[in-house]
Amino acid sequence: MWVRTLRTWSGVIFATYVVAHLMNHSIGIFSLEAMERARPYFQAPFTSPVLFPLLYLSMFVHMALALTAVYRKRTLKMPVWQAVQLILGLLIWPLIALHIAGTRLVDLISDIEPNYPAVINSIFASGNLVVVKYVFLIFVVWFHLVVGLHFWLRIKPWYPRVMPWLFGVAVLLPVLATSGFLRAGMELNAMMAANPGLRARILEPIQTSHLPIVRIVYDAESVMVIAGLSLVIMIFLARFVRGIWRNKSGSYRITYYNSGQKFRSPVGQTVLETLQEFGVEHPAVCGGRGRCTTCRVRVNAGMEKLAEPNETEARALARIGADPSVRLACQITPVSDIELTPVLPPNTSAADARRPGGVSGHERLVACLFIDLRGSTSLGEQKLPYDVVFILNQFFAEMSEALRMTNGHYAQFAGDGLMALYGLKSDIRDAARRAIEGGIEMHRRIGKLNEILGGELKEPLRIGVGLHAGEAIVGAMGPPAAPIISAIGDNINIAARLEAKTKEFGVPLILSKALADYAGLELSDYPLETVPVRGRDENLDVYLIPEPESLRAALDSTAAPPVRGQVAGTAES
Numbered sequence: 358m359w360v361r362t363l364r365t366w367s368g369v370i371f372a373t374y375v376v377a378h379l380m381n382h383s384i385g386i387f388s389l390e391a392m393e394r395a396r397p398y399f400q401a402p403f404t405s406p407v408l409f410p411l412l413y414l415s416m417f418v419h420m421a422l423a424l425t426a427v428y429r430k431r432t433l434k435m436p437v438w439q440a441v442q443l444i445l446g447l448l449i450w451p452l453i454a455l456h457i458a459g460t461r462l463v464d465l466i467s468d469i470e471p472n473y474p475a476v477i478n479s480i481f482a483s484g485n486l487v488v489v490k491y492v493f494l495i496f497v498v499w500f501h502l503v504v505g506l507h508f509w510l511r512i513k514p515w516y517p518r519v520m521p522w523l524f525g526v527a528v529l530l531p532v533l534a535t536s537g538f539l540r541a542g543m544e545l546n547a548m549m550a551a552n553p554g555l556r557a558r559i560l561e562p563i564q565t566s567h568l569p570i571v572r573i574v575y576d577a578e579s580v581m582v583i584a585g586l587s588l589v590i591m592i593f594l595a596r597f598v599r600g601i602w603r604n605k606s607g608s609y610r611i612t613y614y615n616s617g618q619k620f621r622s623p624v625g626q627t628v629l630e631t632l633q634e635f636g637v638e639h640p641a642v643c644g645g646r647g648r649c650t651t652c653r654v655r656v657n658a659g660m661e662k663l664a665e666p667n668e669t670e671a672r673a674l675a676r677i678g679a680d681p682s683v684r685l686a687c688q689i690t691p692v693s694d695i696e697l698t699p700v701l702p703p704n705t706s707a708a709d710a711r712r713p714g715g716v717s718g719h720e721r722l723v724a725c726l727f728i729d730l731r732g733s734t735s736l737g738e739q740k741l742p743y744d745v746v747f748i749l750n751q752f753f754a755e756m757s758e759a760l761r762m763t764n765g766h767y768a769q770f771a772g773d774g775l776m777a778l779y780g781l782k783s784d785i786r787d788a789a790r791r792a793i794e795g796g797i798e799m800h801r802r803i804g805k806l807n808e809i810l811g812g813e814l815k816e817p818l819r820i821g822v823g824l825h826a827g828e829a830i831v832g833a834m835g836p837p838a839a840p841i842i843s844a845i846g847d848n849i850n851i852a853a854r855l856e857a858k859t860k861e862f863g864v865p866l867i868l869s870k871a872l873a874d875y876a877g878l879e880l881s882d883y884p885l886e887t888v889p890v891r892g893r894d895e896n897l898d899v900y901l902i903p904e905p906e907s908l909r910a911a912l913d914s915t916a917a918p919p920v921r922g923q924v925a926g927t928a929e930s
């Protein structure tokens with residue numbers, strides 16, 4: 358986990374510097390002088406005693422972690438975007454070595470200030486090939502950064518909103534920076550042509566320095582490039598040696614239920630790496646970094662031999678509320694045969710990854726609330742359509758507010774009623790109690806609404822609320838363009854039936870004993886009925902609540918019970 362955090366934040370620090378540096382370059386579009394005058398503002402923070410070492414430390418840490426990741430990868434088969442980012446990352450060091458030696462090293466070992474006129478002069482005086490190399494460097498660094506940021510941020514919920522703006526910046530900034538750099542170089546060349554002594558004056562500090570600066574810079578570049586290349590070669594050599602020895606650790610077999618294929622893999626290789634090695638199209642939006650959860654698999658056999666989830670995996674699984682049979686293919690390294698089923702389809706997108714349930718859903722203990730507005734048909738007969746829509750919108754506004762106040766999740770709309778879920782992000786104890794609070798709050802708000810609408814209505818608005826809790830399949834459902842997180846299953850149907858029974862029993866709220874037990878409520882003062890429920894073999898114990906507000910006292914006076922796996926008499930989906 359800390360490795361991932363370190364890699365991310367070292368990249369962010371370096372990216373911040375690159376953005377500031379390219380913005381400074383962009384000012385060269387106006388003039389070399391403007392570019393140089395702006396330099397202290399863009400670079401001063403990064404030359405401070407704190408940020409200067411931090412910047413270079415971040416750069417080295419980021420490179421070291423990237424190389425470590427290359428070593429640790431059991432296979433170099435990877436998605437195209439990952440390969441592009443890796444290659445760009447490897448190119449940066451040999452390209453940037455001369456720039457670092459010619460600026461930071463010169464600054465450290467001499468009195469010469471590596472300002473824009475001096476640096477641009479030395480680049481343009483070195484010939485067109487060097488100029489092209491620097492332009493290439495700008496684009497290599499920039500696209501490495503942009504690809505990394507995109508694949509880091511694309512699973513964030515807010516990212517789609519800001520992406521068009523970021524895309525604009527991603528395209529414009531390197532173009533403006535390159536234009537500024539070239540424009541400043543041409544301006545300097547024109548000044549040199551008009552004033553032949555100028556080049557000598559700019560280069561004078563270097564030529565008169567007691568240190569052979571130029572030689573040191575080029576020697577340093579050679580050392581840095583050779584050291585970098587040696588390191589990369591060593592990493593690949595180490596991979597090769599490991600490949601020779603790895604079969605000694607044994608192997609395991611993956612049975613992939615989607616296709617019925619079987620793959621043999623050396624121990625130590627993750628399931629995702631093996632699937633990619635064999636060309637299986639398995640979703641992996643974050644490229645195996647344990648962030649997106651799209652690689653999740655249901656383990657059908659072999660779970661008992663798997664190591665416990667590491668911190669990265671545990672956090673990711675907790676975030677999506679995965680059940681215990683689900684693991685991340687990019688994080689597990691089986692030591693014996695394993696059988697698994699992919700949870701998400703191969704074409705899963707970053708948007709799917711952001712959904713709590715994912716596209717194919719997962720089982721979860723939830724509390725479900727159904728509400729129905731009584732007499733809405735007669736409302737339509739008494740009122741003009743405009744008035745009916747107005748009243749219904751008022752009604753839904755109040756119900757939505759009740760959900761918001763009690764952490765309920767709106768899951769379905771049905772003309773004059775709705776379904777809500779509790780417990781998508783909390784445990785079932787809290788979910789059950791919140792659902793009861795939601796039912797109470799809805800009744801309170803209907804009372805208020807009746808007071809406001811008073812004269813408009815022949816008879817007050819009334820609602821029926823049904824509450825039940827149990828396992829359900831939760832996931833994004835609905836038309837592809839507008840799916841919402843909802844739930845299906847027997848327990849959801851039961852909640853709907855209980856809402857319908859409020860009419861039959863003439864009470865405003867019915868809750869199942871199962872939900873009351875999950876909530877830890879003692880409701881012996883309320884009538885307990887055992888009722889048949891359509892579509893279910895066994896009868897169900899339910900409490901009839903004639904006065905919902907009275908449940909507040911029961912909630913206040915009871916503490917939540919410990920978590921239980923299941924409650925007797927509760928159907929399983």
Ligand code: FES
Binds near residue numbers: 640645648
């Ligand atoms: S590939 Fe993203 S979590 Fe496994």
